[in-house]
Amino acid sequence: MTRLCTCLIALLLPLGAAAAPETYNLDPSHTVPNFSIQHYGMSTVWGHFERTTGKVVLDRAAKSGSLEVKIPSATISTGDAKRPDGGRSRDEQLRATDFFNVAEFPEIVFKSTRMNFNGDALLSVEGTLTLLGVSKPLTLTATSFNCGPNPANKKAMCGADLVGSIKRTDFGMKYAVPMIGDEVKLFIAVEAYKE
């Protein structure tokens, strides 16, 4: 009888573990916050940040979770990093006081307050974006969300594509509005491995 009970407990343990909240660490090489912004009313400039870190906690049974993303603002890249003639590049301008002011605010942080699910599918992540020392609510809509083993290394992982938009003037980034657009569209690819 005791042996039977032990076997049952051993069998049920993984189910209990699956129902508990699971922690995933963001993979910096596959977590890329992209953005786009209107430029002089002529075209759209695209950019992204690198070396993004953070953590996702998912409780799929309870349809809840949390997301925290830390973005090093100095890693901004818009395809104009260094000019061969020694001139100031767009990325250097974006790092300076008028825009991301990276010397003073080296990190952009998004912290979720709520994750909304429809069944197993992630619908959106509500949270707070802190940029240039100003915190404002931001909702990111999930256009895709998947969990499963990585086909290559078999590690358990989750991934999502999140979209949203902010007005940069809300965060005090007022320079060159409206020549350079106020609305910044966000496209954030997230991949995270189970801890």
Place this chain on the structure above:
Amino acid sequence: MAGALAGTRFLALAVVSGLVVVVGLTIGFMLLPLTAVNKLVLSTLGAAALALGLEAAGVGANRRAGMALAAAAGVAALWMLQRIVQNMEPAAAWATAIGAFVLTVSTTGSAIYAGKASPLRAAVVGAGLGWGSGVLAFLGASALLAQVGLAVGTASAAVALVQLLRGRESPLGWTLVLPAAVVAALIGTLASAGGELRWYCLIPLPFAPLATLLVPSGARRVSWPWAFAAGMAGLLPLAVAVALAAWPLATSTPAG
């Protein structure tokens, strides 16, 4: 504003009006969170308030008061750069803090010294420092700071212009140059610590007010040729600073 205040000791208020207008049009007056730029604005407004208070109290130009004001400006620079310095490695942080303090104290001190006996010279010094710091900020990748510097420089030039048009100097207001000197030094340090301006471009800044003293005040010192000559003398060190900052960009195409 300069015209309205021309007969008073409160011409510093006219200089500050330039700052207020440009801040209203660009940065805005939502001064929280206390970013370095917002601290720059507050420090300059504080300098103006201090200047007006000293004039109202009838405190005359003296070495001790000048040194105290220069030291206060240095402390304001440290306050402005506080968060930037905290994000630096210790060696760079110390170098930046000491450099900012020395630059701000020396620029403010030399401006007060050069302008204490002549409101017209003080206005000329303020114009040079404002314009010079504005151009340096622009070359250091901050058009926002450039606008602030150019606005304060232009307001100081208006103060000089009003005195020239009236044919006589305003009543001695030795603190007239304080807001322009403080804003110029703070713009320079911020464009360097938070932007792309190389630190050595700021070395000529404190010499600009002293260079105006190369043109001595004569019996008829309120004259267009004198103001022009003093202005040109003051611009010499600033031209060196701008040349140092512009050199790497001279052959390049601007980013947009």
